[in-house]
Amino acid sequence: MKKIIITIDGYSSCGKSTLAKQLARELDYTYIDSGAMYRAITLYFIQNRIDWNNHDEVREALDNIELEFEYNPITQASEMHLNGENVELMIREMLVAEKVSEVAAVKEVREFAVAQQQKMGEQKGIVMDGRDIGTTVFPDAELKIFMTADTAIRVERRFKELYARNKNISIHEVKENLELRDYIDTNREISPLRKAEDAIILDNSQLTPDDQLRLVMQWVEDALMVQSS
Ligand code: CDP
Ligand code: CDP
Numbered sequence: 609m610k611k612i613i614i615t616i617d618g619y620s621s622c623g624k625s626t627l628a629k630q631l632a633r634e635l636d637y638t639y640i641d642s643g644a645m646y647r648a649i650t651l652y653f654i655q656n657r658i659d660w661n662n663h664d665e666v667r668e669a670l671d672n673i674e675l676e677f678e679y680n681p682i683t684q685a686s687e688m689h690l691n692g693e694n695v696e697l698m699i700r701e702m703l704v705a706e707k708v709s710e711v712a713a714v715k716e717v718r719e720f721a722v723a724q725q726q727k728m729g730e731q732k733g734i735v736m737d738g739r740d741i742g743t744t745v746f747p748d749a750e751l752k753i754f755m756t757a758d759t760a761i762r763v764e765r766r767f768k769e770l771y772a773r774n775k776n777i778s779i780h781e782v783k784e785n786l787e788l789r790d791y792i793d794t795n796r797e798i799s800p801l802r803k804a805e806d807a808i809i810l811d812n813s814q815l816t817p818d819d820q821l822r823l824v825m826q827w828v829e830d831a832l833m834v835q836s837s
Contacts, residue, residue, distance in 0.1 A: 609832060609836065610732075610832070610835045610836055611637070611731070611732040611733035612732055612733075612749070612750035612751060612828075612831055612832065612835055613729050613732050613733075613734055613736070613746050613748075613749040613750055613751075614628075614631060614637070614734070614735040614736075614749065614750070614751045614752075614753070614828065614831075615735075615736055615737075615738075615741035615742040615745070615746055615749045615751070615752045615753065615804075615807075616628050616735065616736070616737040616738075616741065616753045616755060617737070617738060617739055617740065617741050617742050617743070617752075617753070617754055617755070617801065617803070617804070617807065618739075618753075618754055618755030618756055618801075618810075619755070619756055619757075619762065619786075619790050619793075619801070620762065620766070620786045620789050620790055620793075621762040621763070621765050621766035621786055622755045622756055622757040622762050622765075622812060623755060623757065623765070623812050623817070623820065624737040624738075624755050625639075625641055625643075625737055626817050626820075627737075627753070627755065627810075627812075627817075627820055627821070627824060628641070628735045628736070628737040629685070630817065630820075630821045631735045631821070631824065631825075631828065632734075632735045634821070634825065634828075635733075635735075635828065636733075637733045637734055637735050638686075638728070638733060638734045638735070639686065639734075639735050639736075639737075640677065640686075640725065640728055640734055640735070640736040640737075641677075641686075641688070641736075641737060641738075642721065642725055642736055642737065642738035642739075642741060642745070643708075643737070643738055643739075644677075644688040644696075644699060645675050645688070645721045645724070645725070646708055646711065646712040646717070646721060647688070647699035647700070647704050647705075647708050648673075648675055648688050648690045648695055648699050649670075649673060649675075649711060649717055649720070649721070650699075650704050650707050650708040650711040650712075651690060651695055651698055651699050651704050652669065652672075652673055652690060652691075653666075653669065653707075653711055654703065654704070654707060656669065660710065660711050660714050660717070663715075663716060666714055666716045666717065667716055670716060670717070670720045672691075673690070673691065673720075674690070674691050674692070675688065675689070675690060675724065676688075676689040676692075677689070678694070680694075680696075700770075700773075702770070702777065702781065702785065705785050705789070706785060708789070709788070709789040709792035709793055709796075710792065712739075712793070712796075713792060713796040713797070713798065715798055718740075718798050718799060722740075722744060722745055722799075725738075725741070725745045726745055726746070729745070729746055739793050739799070739800075739801040740799035740800075740801065742754070742803075742804035742806075742807050743799065743802060743804045744799040747804070750831045750834070750835060751808075751827060751828060751831040752804050752806055752807035752808065753807060753808055753809075753810050753824065753827070754803040754804070754807040754808070754809050754810070755809075755810045755811075755812060756809065756810070756811050756812075757811060757812050757813040758813045759783075759786070759787070761813050762786060763779065763782055763783045763786055764779075766782050766786060767779045767782045770782060808827060810823070810824065
């Protein structure tokens with residue numbers, strides 16, 4: 609059967625990566641977490657005190673960044689490696705979350721990440737989630753999903769995840785970060801977060817992960833049928 613590209617864009621913490629991983633497993637496709645790339649670049653900039661408002665400094669720094677997804681058989685997930693180091697846990701910390709949207713708004717950073725993402729899709733058979741995947745990275749993707757969920761539900765979902773790892777985190781802090789990132793991501797100049805015209809909206813506020821998978825697998829079957837007809 610022909611392979612397709614599935615894009616999942618949407619607001620923070622609505623379940624994009626959960627859905628993307630489910631689909632990749634069902635279809636035996638590769639899952640690519642584009643947000644992890646922006647998070648890893650941000651981590652590098654923080655660690656190396658790069659001023660991301662200085663274009664020359666950014667260009668030079670990007671020349672020294674190598675990003676790789678590596679499969680970890682223990683967690684059964686692909687994990688982000690930055691210059692050979694596994695940074696999967698570090699990039700999820702608040703320190704990175706607080707700065708990532710500023711860094712992701714920088715032109716050179718976006719060009720760097722988008723070029724690599726497009727390369728990963730050359731053979732199709734991928735599910736990629738992010739903010740601009742259906743609009744900029746793969747405007748011709750066969751199936752585009754735009755995800756959303758009520759803000760209170762998204763905050764609760766992300767808080768639960770972070771609290772499991774760090775009991776010092778407050779729900780207020782998580783809410784503020786999520787709203788700030790959504791604001792910056794939606795209002796930035798280059799590739800802002802928006803629904804591609806041909807994307808299907810999925811509001812999963814009241815759906816369990818199993819519900820959402822069942823629903824979306826019907827859309828996948830339709831997209832595959834169009835491909836093979
Ligand atoms: O998991 P969560 O939805 O919180 O965020 P993420 O997917 O890990 O993305 C982190 C940040 O990277 C977002 O808030 C955006 O600022 C940026 N991002 C982006 O600009 N474009 C993408 N395709 C993916 C992420
Ligand atoms: O990738 P994104 O930031 O959009 O969200 P995620 O990391 O996939 O999901 C955030 C949290 O919401 C995870 O803990 C998921 O298990 C949970 N979730 C849920 O409770 N119900 C859903 N229908 C989807 C995700």
